[in-house]
Amino acid sequence: MKEFERKQLLERVNREGATVGATIPETIGVQGDEVDLQAFVFEIKRRDTVPNGERERVERAKKNLRRERLQRLQRIEDGEVSYAEGERLVESIIGIDRALNALEGLGPADLEREAEAQEAADRKRWMKFLRKALGHEDTGHSTRGRL
Structure with missing residues (x-):
């Protein structure tokens, strides 16, 4: 060639x-x-x-x-x-x-991992909604265990 x-x-x-x-x-x-x-x-x-x-x-x-x-x-x-x-x-x-x-x-x-991530995101949104609805806006202090 x-x-x-x-x-x-x-x-x-x-x-x-x-x-x-x-x-x-x-x-x-x-x-x-x-x-x-x-x-x-x-x-x-x-x-x-x-x-x-x-x-x-x-x-x-x-x-x-x-x-x-x-x-x-x-x-x-x-x-x-x-x-x-x-x-x-x-x-x-x-x-x-x-x-x-x-x-x-x-x-x-990896459907299990995707489902777990979706569930965690839903849980996070729900907790944010509850804090806001109950007047526990995040002021930099942990509200863990107070709800």
Whole structure:
């Protein structure tokens, strides 16, 4: 592969918006194993959040995808592949990026913690209302135990 071709390929990988319109590969070889990447991402994405039991699996998948992306990018950077193989690597890297973007956008599903935080906020508002209604406005003194 010629130097300018290598630079073109690297520019395509690093281009902002490279994943726009890109598809997630159906399967991909990651760390020596074939992974049904598209099915995995759609299964996790369908849930909107990552359940506690799946969080470790998703984090491990993201770590392996990042490692695989780096290895493929390194092959292009080193110039050890033909231009045609470089094209295939670029497409797979962009597909990996698309999958990573989809997985990164998911938040943890910790409904118990959210419910506890909501309950604590409600309790705080209620206590503030009671203090105000009973004429115990907060004057810098603790009213703990007086209500």
